[in-house]
Amino acid sequence: MAYLAPAEFVTKMIDAGESKLLMSTRDTLIRSYMAGAILALAAAFAVTVTVNTGNPLIGAILFPVGFCMLYLLGFDLLTGVFTLAPLAVLDKRPGATWRAVWRNWSLVFTGNFAGAITVALFMAIIFTNGFSEPPNGVGEKIGHIGEGRTVGYAAHGAAGMLTLFVRAVMCNWMVSTGVVAAMMSTTVSGKVIAMWMPIMVFFYMGFEHSIVNMYLFPSGLMLGGDFTFMDYMIWNEIPTVIGNLVGGLTFVGATLYSTHYKTGAKRKVG
Amino acid sequence: MRESLRVSVGQHSLAGEHGTNQDFHGAVLPTGAQLAAKGVVLAIADGIGSSEVSHLASQTAVGAFLEDYYATSEAWTVRRAAQRVLGATNAWLHGQTMRSDGRFDKDRGYVCTFSALVLKGRQIHLLHVGDSRIYRLHAHSLEQLTKDHRIHHAADESYLARALGIGPHVEIDYLSWEAEVGEVYLLATDGACAQLDAVSVHQAIAEYEDDLDAAAARLVEHARAVGSDDATLQLLRIDTLPEGDGLESRRRREGLVLPQLLAPRMEFEGFAIVRELQVSARSHVWLATDLESGRPVVLKTPSIDLRDDDAYLDSFVLEEWVARRVDNPHVIKAWPGSRRREALYVAMEYIEGQTLAQWMVDHPSPPLDLVRPIIEQLALGLQALHSRDMLHRDLRPENVMIDHAGTVKLIDLASVCVGGLTEGLEMTDAGAPPGTLQYMAPECLLGETASPSADLFALATISYQMLSGQLPYGLESARVRTPRDLRRLRYVPLRHLRPELPAWVDGVIGKALHVMPGKRQEAVSEFIHDLRAPSASFQRVQRRLPLVERDPVLFWKVLSVLLALTVVALVFHISVAP
Numbered sequence: 001m002a003y004l005a006p007a008e009f010v011t012k013m014i015d016a017g018e019s020k021l022l023m024s025t026r027d028t029l030i031r032s033y034m035a036g037a038i039l040a041l042a043a044a045f046a047v048t049v050t051v052n053t054g055n056p057l058i059g060a061i062l063f064p065v066g067f068c069m070l071y072l073l074g075f076d077l078l079t080g081v082f083t084l085a086p087l088a089v090l091d092k093r094p095g096a097t098w099r100a101v102w103r104n105w106s107l108v109f110t111g112n113f114a115g116a117i118t119v120a121l122f123m124a125i126i127f128t129n130g131f132s133e134p135p136n137g138v139g140e141k142i143g144h145i146g147e148g149r150t151v152g153y154a155a156h157g158a159a160g161m162l163t164l165f166v167r168a169v170m171c172n173w174m175v176s177t178g179v180v181a182a183m184m185s186t187t188v189s190g191k192v193i194a195m196w197m198p199i200m201v202f203f204y205m206g207f208e209h210s211i212v213n214m215y216l217f218p219s220g221l222m223l224g225g226d227f228t229f230m231d232y233m234i235w236n237e238i239p240t241v242i243g244n245l246v247g248g249l250t251f252v253g254a255t256l257y258s259t260h261y262k263t264g265a266k267r268k269v270g
Numbered sequence: 271m272r273e274s275l276r277v278s279v280g281q282h283s284l285a286g287e288h289g290t291n292q293d294f295h296g297a298v299l300p301t302g303a304q305l306a307a308k309g310v311v312l313a314i315a316d317g318i319g320s321s322e323v324s325h326l327a328s329q330t331a332v333g334a335f336l337e338d339y340y341a342t343s344e345a346w347t348v349r350r351a352a353q354r355v356l357g358a359t360n361a362w363l364h365g366q367t368m369r370s371d372g373r374f375d376k377d378r379g380y381v382c383t384f385s386a387l388v389l390k391g392r393q394i395h396l397l398h399v400g401d402s403r404i405y406r407l408h409a410h411s412l413e414q415l416t417k418d419h420r421i422h423h424a425a426d427e428s429y430l431a432r433a434l435g436i437g438p439h440v441e442i443d444y445l446s447w448e449a450e451v452g453e454v455y456l457l458a459t460d461g462a463c464a465q466l467d468a469v470s471v472h473q474a475i476a477e478y479e480d481d482l483d484a485a486a487a488r489l490v491e492h493a494r495a496v497g498s499d500d501a502t503l504q505l506l507r508i509d510t511l512p513e514g515d516g517l518e519s520r521r522r523r524e525g526l527v528l529p530q531l532l533a534p535r536m537e538f539e540g541f542a543i544v545r546e547l548q549v550s551a552r553s554h555v556w557l558a559t560d561l562e563s564g565r566p567v568v569l570k571t572p573s574i575d576l577r578d579d580d581a582y583l584d585s586f587v588l589e590e591w592v593a594r595r596v597d598n599p600h601v602i603k604a605w606p607g608s609r610r611r612e613a614l615y616v617a618m619e620y621i622e623g624q625t626l627a628q629w630m631v632d633h634p635s636p637p638l639d640l641v642r643p644i645i646e647q648l649a650l651g652l653q654a655l656h657s658r659d660m661l662h663r664d665l666r667p668e669n670v671m672i673d674h675a676g677t678v679k680l681i682d683l684a685s686v687c688v689g690g691l692t693e694g695l696e697m698t699d700a701g702a703p704p705g706t707l708q709y710m711a712p713e714c715l716l717g718e719t720a721s722p723s724a725d726l727f728a729l730a731t732i733s734y735q736m737l738s739g740q741l742p743y744g745l746e747s748a749r750v751r752t753p754r755d756l757r758r759l760r761y762v763p764l765r766h767l768r769p770e771l772p773a774w775v776d777g778v779i780g781k782a783l784h785v786m787p788g789k790r791q792e793a794v795s796e797f798i799h800d801l802r803a804p805s806a807s808f809q810r811v812q813r814r815l816p817l818v819e820r821d822p823v824l825f826w827k828v829l830s831v832l833l834a835l836t837v838v839a840l841v842f843h844i845s846v847a848p
Contacts, residue, residue: 004551004574005531011550012575022707024749092631094666094708095741095748186575 032111042066168243280482309390
């Protein structure tokens with residue numbers, strides 16, 4: 001049977017969250033670095049497809065390959081650990097504390113960021129022939145994506161910030177649904193199909209994903225985008241991270257935990 | 271069809287010139303379950319020539335070994351079972367010696383040599399004491415596998431250094447390795463060894479390929495023709511060996527189907543399902559009623575997630591196997607029925623009560639007197655496993671039940687490692703070791719196999735957690751990946767969290783939680799004893815601790831006072847200075 005009952009996959013979610021807290025620093029960094037890099041590469045790929053075909057839908061349809069790859073390889077994204085790690089604390093797993101969750105989030109953030117920046121640098125080299133000529137069409141496009149989604153929000157002030165935040169919430173609602181959906185199935189094909197749908201939705205809708213943005217914006221800065229690093233941090237990355245956290249935790253983690261997972265005071269295990 | 275163990279055995283014995291045959295030999299080739307659990311045994315013994323009763327000694331040694339070895343627990347390793355049996359035989363023979371003329375002159379006592387070969391699964395085990403020999407036949411030579419326990423102190427004078435029946439205790443040599451198909455082993459007493467060479471053995475086996483008894487007879491006659499002593503020889507040829515994954519549990523699992531998903535009020539294999547107790551990604555646990563006896567029973571079925579995992583499914587068979595063999599009030603019992611089963615599930619007794627995890631929630635900061643009886647009962651359960659060569663390997667608060675009468679029971683025996691079942695099998699656990707990381711001894715994370723000491727670590731972790739509500743190393747012990755990580759682990763002293771507890775408690779629990787298994791208490795029983803009656807050393811160690819460790823609050827108070835005085839002195843100094 002390829003589909004798990006909800007009670008089973010919710011315990012799997014908690015187990016997965018617990019294992020994130022128990023992961024050594026080295027493993028956490030390596031896994032998050034690789035996840036950031038692969039997702040960044042997928043973002044570069046999707047933008048290339050969009051520019052070359054002129055149709056953003058095709059880019060969005062193909063973007064989930066990166067997510068599927070990194071999930072199947074067992075790498076961790078910040079958006080995923082936002083949803084999973086706190087479940088171990090909610091379920092009172094031994095030793096699980098908010099401090100351990102915070103540690104995990106910080107390490108995964110660092111790893112994701114380093115991975116995404118690495119790919120941003122590599123892709124910038126490719127788009128500009130080793131910085132020897134102006135960026136090509138795709139490079140040009142990436143350079144300008146960043147502008148609308150930083151100074152563009154800033155132009156609307158508080159309303160812009162609200163929009164940014166809500167887009168970030170919606171994003172991780174979708175992405176974490178993908179992470180959880182992958183746990184429902186026991187087969188690789190089942191996992192891939194389950195992940196594909198929500199990831200495609202978020203990418204086409206232009207929701208704000210903190211790790212995708214860790215690639216797009218530094219890349220944009222390298223390719224001559226007209227915004228500053230502080231614009232990126234304040235008018236994109238930081239609100240996106242917070243929005244992703246809220247979206248993953250409230251709409252996915254906490255909801256599934258509270259409806260599907262029963263904590264009986266008198267649990268008898270044979 | 272799975273290959274099973276098949277061997278050919280040949281044996282023969284001839285008395286020497288003096289008439290009585292002081293050699294004795296025997297072999298047991300069981301079938302079915304006993305073959306898988308205990309294997310094939312060949313044993314040979316040679317009584318000393320100077321004694322008139324030594325033929326009785328050799329008969330007893332071989333006879334008792336062949337009989338008693340098969341009566342030992344299936345859970346024991348061959349080494350443990352054989353050494354226990356030989357220890358008992360030796361004690362009996364020694365007793366006979368001391369009751370006869372032998373007490374004045376050991377040369378006339380109940381003394382004999384003893385060598386045995388056990389082939390279980392794919393593993394050969396040798397047990398040896400004295401100067402009989404075990405050989406392995408090669409193309410051009412005979413390899414002597416045992417060492418003669420004979421001391422030569424003059425050119426033609428020598429005596430047996432070790433044998434059964436000489437002293438109250440005997441040291442038995444033990445060797446073990448993986449057997450190969452086609453190998454031939456020989457067991458021979460010294461009378462048969464003299465003229466033995468590879469060529470004649472090859473010839474004899476080639477001539478009597480289907481009748482190794484005749485081959486053995488020919489070799490013995492040959493030996494007797496030149497020598498004068500009793501001559502006895504046993505031949506063992508390995509024809510087929512079981513496949514590598516000879517796990518008993520896998521064999522038992524064959525033919526059982528995976529059960530359907532259970533639901534309340536459903537009938538399943540003669541049980542009526544009552545309600546769900548816990549459904550997780552690891553297993554589904556249901557309360558049911560046995561329709562025959564009307565008694566409650568707990569059924570555990572595989573989760574959907576892990577249905578393709580062979581090792582996991584094996585643990586289902588093993589869990590009941592273990593529970594049926596360990597009869598202890600502190601270990602869960604298997605359901606006593608013996609209906610034929612169609613599906614793979616575990617049926618266990620129903621324990622009404624709460625888990626230790628829940629108990630900890632209900633009793634934050636409990637007094638030592640409340641914690642101690644629970645730990646002690648838990649230790650009794652663990653000891654019951656350890657004495658049967660079993661390791662629990664997944665001791666955690668969720669796996670401990672406390673019933674309404676306050677009896678503590680170990681449940682969830684799915685991770686138990688049984689020495690007698692796994693010996694000789696290559697453990698190919700490429701993934702994480704079984705168990706829960708928070709309670710796992712850190713050496714297990716570095717690839718060391720579990721030991722009773724690892725169970726002790728888990729028990730001490732639980733003790734620490736019951737008293738303080740926290741884990742002794744936080745989550746750091748679960749993150750150990752290299753020996754350097756191990757050295758970096760810092761134990762958070764219990765006295766920092768529960769300063770009112772006696773200081774020695776910290777010493778006792780801290781010792782059991784040492785990162786190096788060799789520095790922990792040697793056994794669970796020692797830990798429990800220390801927890802009741804700590805030796806003086808724990809209290810001495812306490813006094814030697816620096817003040818900052820022993821009483822941090824006092825230390826900082828004193829330091830603050832000193833600093834305050836310094837400040838006052840400085841202020842005074844400055845104000846009086848010109």
